[in-house]
Amino acid sequence: MIVYLLVLFILKTVNCIRCYQCYLAEQPYYIEEKVVRTCTHFDYSDDYIVDCPESTFCYKKSVRGVFYGTEYVRVERGCALQLYTGQRYDETLGWMWENRVVENAYQIGCKKIEDYGQRTIDVEECYCDSYDLCNSGMKTEVQVGMFVASFGLIKWFFYD
Numbered sequence: 001m002i003v004y005l006l007v008l009f010i011l012k013t014v015n016c017i018r019c020y021q022c023y024l025a026e027q028p029y030y031i032e033e034k035v036v037r038t039c040t041h042f043d044y045s046d047d048y049i050v051d052c053p054e055s056t057f058c059y060k061k062s063v064r065g066v067f068y069g070t071e072y073v074r075v076e077r078g079c080a081l082q083l084y085t086g087q088r089y090d091e092t093l094g095w096m097w098e099n100r101v102v103e104n105a106y107q108i109g110c111k112k113i114e115d116y117g118q119r120t121i122d123v124e125e126c127y128c129d130s131y132d133l134c135n136s137g138m139k140t141e142v143q144v145g146m147f148v149a150s151f152g153l154i155k156w157f158f159y160d
Helices: 002-014 140-159
Strands: 017-020 049-052 058-067 070-079 083-090 094-101 109-112 122-128
Touching (some): 017 058, 049 070
Antiparallel strands (some): 017 049, 058 070, 058 122, 083 094, 109 122
């Protein structure tokens, strides 16, 4: 029993959310990774899946605009930024550096980013934490409907 609880504790502590990750640009200035995948060719494959050890949320950002009369939509997906790096004061040790994940940094759902009339583009950010790869873009209602339908089908097939 103790071994089971220890294994469960270890699995729980190393478990992290997995998200789809891709960027708006080929080599964004804020990314230091060697391989950067853009969302232009996003196909829901394993190539776009990343572990998010420093986050409990996935995000999806949609940018809509018009360029020379042509409407466009660009999407970015990834792990939400939740890592706080800073100092804290301890009575016995003094000032210390700390890294911690801010659990309540975002609210689940989508919101339009207010630009107060300064931009000609619309930006919407969506945050989710309910399951791995939740930033796929599928609506939750569709996924719940698929679950209910598959449950009903299994019940009908095996129990009727």
